[in-house]
Amino acid sequence: MRDSESKRNKFVLVLSMALASLLFTGPSSSAERTIQTPLVVGAGEDNSGELAGVVNRVSEDGRTVVIDDQLVELAAVVRFNGASWSRERLVKELDEGLKIYFEVDPEAKGRTLRIISIRSRD
Incomplete structure (x- = not known):
């Protein structure tokens, strides 16, 4: 006992x-921000509420991107630097190592984040 x-x-x-x-x-x-569900480790946040990260890889079909070792989905139409782009066109602009700010769809269901807006980091 x-x-x-x-x-x-x-x-x-x-x-x-x-x-x-x-x-x-x-x-x-606040040195490193983590979204609780799903996890995005290493993504920082600037003062506008956007997440920040580095593009590690873009899938061949253009539907997903790996940012800071986390798989994220691209919405069918994404705001890129203030203009609307199809995800197929956008993936040609997302090179490995590119530093970006991005917004995720707060209403997306499931475990994968869905990006709705991206802008290049200066």
Whole structure:
């Protein structure tokens, strides 16, 4: 009975430490922004609320892009530097290593983000 009590105490300790770390590392750490669902790790945020990232790869069919090692989907029509572009035309402009700001569709369903707007980073 002593072992099960010890295991329970360790579990409670680990759980309380995890919860405490979540409380103390809240919104004050703005060096790196992470979207909770789905995860986009490494994407920064500028003052306009857009996400920032680097294009790692563009799929051959032009439907998806990998930004900061996270797969994202392109909407059928995307605002690119202020103009409307089809995703097929846009993928020709998205080179690997390109730094961009982008907005995601807040109403997109599923685990993959859908980009609705992109602009080049200066």
